[in-house]
Structures are given as C-alpha cells and as structure tokens.
Amino acid sequence: MATNHIVDARAIHKHFGTLHVLKGVDLKVDERELVFIIGPSGSGKSTLLRCLNRLEDPSSGSIMVDGIDMLNPKTDINHARRRIGMVFQSFNLYPHMTALGNVTLALRNVAGKARAEAEVLGRAALERVGLADRADHTPGQLSGGQQQRVAIARSIALEPRVMLFDEPTSALDPELVGSVLEVMRGLRESGMTMIVVSHEMGFARNAADRVVFMDDGLIVEQGPPAAIFENPTHERTRAFIGQIQRH
Amino acid sequence: MSGWDKFVETFFNAKVMWKYLPDILSGMVVTIELALLIVVTGLAAGLALALLRSLAIRPLNWLIIFVVDLFRSLPPLVIIVLMYFGLPYAGPAPSGFVSTWLSLAFVLMAFSEEIFWAGITSIPKGQWEASRSTGLSFGQTLFNVVLPQAFRLTIPPLTNRTIAITKGTALGTVVAVTEILGQASSAMSNSYNPSPLMMGAAAYVVLFLPVVVAARWIETKFAWKR
Numbered sequence: 001m002a003t004n005h006i007v008d009a010r011a012i013h014k015h016f017g018t019l020h021v022l023k024g025v026d027l028k029v030d031e032r033e034l035v036f037i038i039g040p041s042g043s044g045k046s047t048l049l050r051c052l053n054r055l056e057d058p059s060s061g062s063i064m065v066d067g068i069d070m071l072n073p074k075t076d077i078n079h080a081r082r083r084i085g086m087v088f089q090s091f092n093l094y095p096h097m098t099a100l101g102n103v104t105l106a107l108r109n110v111a112g113k114a115r116a117e118a119e120v121l122g123r124a125a126l127e128r129v130g131l132a133d134r135a136d137h138t139p140g141q142l143s144g145g146q147q148q149r150v151a152i153a154r155s156i157a158l159e160p161r162v163m164l165f166d167e168p169t170s171a172l173d174p175e176l177v178g179s180v181l182e183v184m185r186g187l188r189e190s191g192m193t194m195i196v197v198s199h200e201m202g203f204a205r206n207a208a209d210r211v212v213f214m215d216d217g218l219i220v221e222q223g224p225p226a227a228i229f230e231n232p233t234h235e236r237t238r239a240f241i242g243q244i245q246r247h
Numbered sequence: 248m249s250g251w252d253k254f255v256e257t258f259f260n261a262k263v264m265w266k267y268l269p270d271i272l273s274g275m276v277v278t279i280e281l282a283l284l285i286v287v288t289g290l291a292a293g294l295a296l297a298l299l300r301s302l303a304i305r306p307l308n309w310l311i312i313f314v315v316d317l318f319r320s321l322p323p324l325v326i327i328v329l330m331y332f333g334l335p336y337a338g339p340a341p342s343g344f345v346s347t348w349l350s351l352a353f354v355l356m357a358f359s360e361e362i363f364w365a366g367i368t369s370i371p372k373g374q375w376e377a378s379r380s381t382g383l384s385f386g387q388t389l390f391n392v393v394l395p396q397a398f399r400l401t402i403p404p405l406t407n408r409t410i411a412i413t414k415g416t417a418l419g420t421v422v423a424v425t426e427i428l429g430q431a432s433s434a435m436s437n438s439y440n441p442s443p444l445m446m447g448a449a450a451y452v453v454l455f456l457p458v459v460v461a462a463r464w465i466e467t468k469f470a471w472k473r
Contacts, residue, residue, distance in 0.1 A: 055376055082382035092377035096395050105391060106381035151377070158381060 005064075006031045006162055006193050007052060012061035014047055021047045022058070023217035027195075029162070034194045036204040036225070039214035040240060045197045048214070049164050052195070053084040066161045082110050085155030089167040091147040093139040099126060099150045100135040103157050111158060125157035126150070129183045145176030149183050156187065163187065165196040199244055205229060213237045260442040267434040267443045274430030275450050277344070281426060282413040282454075284348045289355025290409070296356065297363035301389060311360070318357035323415050326350040331422040343422035355412045362404050366397030399469045406462035410455060427451060 007029035014022040022044045029035050037045045050056040052063060054070055054077055063070040068080045093102050100122050107118035126132050129149035139147050148168060155163060165184070169177045181203050188194060188207055198204070204211055205225045212222040215236050221228070229245075232238045248256070300311050318326070331346040341349065370393045378388040417428040431447030 053380055055380060078379075078382045078384050080382075081380055084380070086377075086380040088373060088377060090373050092371075092373035094374065094377075094392055094396075096399070105378070106383055109387050109391065110382035154377075154381065 005029060006066055007195065008062075008064040009048075009052060010062045012048065012051055012063070013059045014044070014051060014056060015059045021217055022051070025061075025214075025217070025219055027212070027219070029193060029195060031193055032191045033209045034188050034196065034207055036208040036211045037195065037197045037214060038199060038204070038211060038240070038244075039220075043214040044217045045214050046166050049086075049166050049195060049197050052162075052164060053081050053086055055086075078110065082106070082158050083161045085152075085158065085160035085163040087148070087151050087155060087163065087165045087168045089170050091139070091144070091151045091171070093147050093150055093154075095139050098136050098138055099131060099142065099153075102139070102150055103154045106154070107157055121157055122153075125153040128156065128186070129153045130179070143176060144172045145179045148172065148180045152180075152183055152187075156192075160192075162193045162195065165194065165198065167197055167199075169198060169200055201229070201244060213240065215240070258441055258445050260438075260440050263434075263438045263440045263442040264446055267430075267438065267446065270430040270434050271427065271443065271446045271450055274425060274427040274447070275454065277424065278416050278426040278450075278454065281344065281348055281351075281416045281419065281424070285351045285355055285413055285416070286409055288348075289352040289412070290359050290405075292352065292356035293359030294363050296360040297367060298389070300360070300364055301367055315357040315360050318353050319361070321354075323351055323354050323412070324418050324421065326353065327418055327422055343419060343424040346422050347416060347419035347424050351412055351415050351418075354415070355409065358408045358412070359405060362401050362408065363397065366401040367393060369400060370396050402462070402466050402469060406459075406465070410458060410462075413458075414451070414455065 005028040007027065009025065009027045012022050012025045012027075013020070025044070025048055027035075027048065037048065039045050047056055051058045051061075052065060052070070054063075058071065061071070065080065066083050068083075069075055070077075070080060093099075094105070097105065100119060103122035103125050104113075104115075104118040107113045107121055108115060111118075113121065123132060123135055126135050129152050131146060131149055131153065134142060134146060134150070139150070142150065152168075168184070169180050172180065177200070181200060184194070184196070184203070185207055196204075196208075208225050210222055211225045211228040213220045213228060213232070213234075213236075220234050221232065221237055228237065229241060232241055296311050296315070300308050327346050327350040330341060330350050331343055334341060334346075367389075374392050374396070375388055378392045379385075383391065416424075416426050419426050420429040420432065423429070427447045427450045431443045431450075434443035435441055
C-alpha cells in the first residue's frame, strides 16, 4: 500500500468490553505535520493515540506508521516502536535511574549502542531539552516540567519518525507548562512529525497545522486551527470550544 | 546459696557450658549450612515462580497459586515429617538434613513468590508503557525497569520472612539433624542441666542479629531519593 502519509490509520474501532470507545476513526498525518487532537474527556483521543503505537490493540482497522503495518502479527513491534516516540501525562520516568539513565536505557538495549556512545547521544538529547546540567539527577530531584522534558529527551534520543504526546502538560503546575511547550516548539521547528492530545489552545493556535476535534469515538471535524477555533461548522465543536475558552 | 546463685548454677553453669561448647559450635555450623541452602534455593525458586507468573499463562498461574497457597498453609513441621518419614514409602529416602532443607526451602519459595509478585504488580502500569513504547521487550522491561523497583519494595517483608523461616531450622531436631537446638537439647538431657539451651539461644542471637543488621543496611542502600 503506497502512501505519502507517515501515519495512516483507517477505520479504527476499539471496544473495551461493552464500551465502544473508537467507532471508525481515520487519521492521516503528513511528514513534518503537527496535528492537535482535542475533544471532551472520554471522546477516545488518548485511546486513538495509544492505538498508533499499539499500547492498545485496536479491535479492527489498519494502521501504517512510516510504512510499517502496525497490526500485522509478523511486524516486530519493538522495532517499530523505536520509531514512534511517546510522551505521557504522568511522565513515567524510571525513578531508580538518573535522567541520563532514563534516556540511555533504550539506546543501549534497543538501539544497541555501547555505553559510551549511548551516553554521548543521551547527553545530546538532554541538551536539546535544556537539561544538560541535570543528567545525574534522579526524577525525584527534578520539577514536573523538568521530568517531562527528560521524558521527551528519552523519546527523541531514539530519533523517532513520529512523536505522540498524550496530554503532556496536564499534570504540570501552570508556571511549568511553558518550558515543556518551549521544547515542543523547538521539536516542531526541527521538522518532527507530532500528534498531540492536549488542551493547550494557545499552543495549538500558533503551532498546529491541523486541529482534529473528536467526540464520542469519532472525528467530528478537522481543519486549520483558525477555522476550528473561530468558525467551527459543527454544533458540538462550537459547544466544546466555547467551554474551554471560557476558562 | 542464694536464689540468684541457684539460678546461675542452673542456667549458666560454667562447667556444663564449657563441656558442651564444641557440640553447640558444631550445631552452629550445621545451622549455617542449612540456613544458607534454604535462603539461596528458596528465594531463587520464589523469584523464578514470580517471573513465570508474570508471563500470565493461565493454567500455569493456577498451578503456581495452588502450590504457593498449599506451602503457605501447611505447618513446616508437617512438611518435614512427611518428607522424612513418608517419602521413603514412595522411593527416595532423604536424610534429615535434606528433608529439613527442602521443606523449609519450599515454604520460603511460597512466601517469597507472593512477596516478589506483590512487588512486581505494585509497579505502576505507566512504567511498563513508557519502557515498551521506546521499544524494550517484555523481558527487557521486566529486568531493567520493573524488577529493580520491585526489589526495593520487597526487601523489608522478604528479610522478615527469610529470618522467620530460617529459624525454623530448629525443627530439624525432630528428624535428628544435629543443628543448634538438637545439640543443645541432647546436651541438656545428658547433663541434667538447661545451660546448653541458654548457649543455644545465644548461638541463635549471634547468628541472626548480624542478618537483621545486614537487612537494614540493604534497605538503606537500595532506597533512592524520591
């Protein structure tokens, strides 16, 4: 299947028992594109994101990422995941390792780098998120914003083709959000393809190429940020945008 | 003779103690050998079972849970007696030493499996997800991310349980193992004096107090700054 899209998900359905969370979602993402996914809680945005790297197995549908058929049982999923970075709401840093240890674990065990080379690459990744001087700190010694930036470094050190962000700033104190968005903006400028589930509307407005609005397991509408925020076509989108902008 | 002198004469009789000191010392050697064997094999088997259980193969897990619950509920003495007096009817006839070792190792295996398993399951799902999302396999995640954190949580309950079960080596007396308590009680009946029992008690303290101190040291060493 030839495709120009780096992510090409089609007709994704996901059931959790009797709960039908995704009801046939199509999502195509171009290389270097930044796609924002918004929607009320329970609309399936996180589940969609987690299906893309198979943290969740979709009930049906097809997912191609960077030319790899993610749902083919013959696909080496660990190899494929190396190319798909993911950043979580709760950071999920390994508390028993230093920042550098967090960043180099996959470099050594998945990318097969020797310790010395992994540490050079790891330090470079920490440098990119502005934390070169925190390499030897453990997560417990870092602020939330710093922890999330280490988590980003952990992903980008593997040179992923796509980055998935699952509410990366939701667990942060307001004054720490900026530093994480700053790093994300830098990634965007370097040409990283990014899919972001988040309600940081200001960031979406000036950084996103496209905003996707999901509700009740379906994509309701999508388009450039200005169109979605200023002139939503659907009543549900309008109601949602109205609600979040009131705050 | 005052009451105090009588007490010392009875429980801390120097002549008796000196005479039976070699017996108590040889009992200590047997107890140390038994305890080391029990700890090494019991903990290794317990960890192996917990790792097998994490593979989530259902029929296998039912079997593991059955075996673990069985050995946790049986009194260790019953297992030792069954193995020493009962097993010969089925063929193998383990010595008293081997019966005590294997019985207590099974009990430690059962309890430590539960402790290791509780440690593994207490690690948040997000740790697994973060690791798997960077391409680490199930096994790599288990050994690099989950177990190091789980071990830290399991050290206090594990040392408690290990000490309690290794003290059970005293049960070896019933199958003629010449460990500390066995030596002390035969010395007591030979000398008509309980002083050897006091020596035995002292021997246990000498053996296990360092273990308790070492356990504390390990706990602090494995703690990390949150």
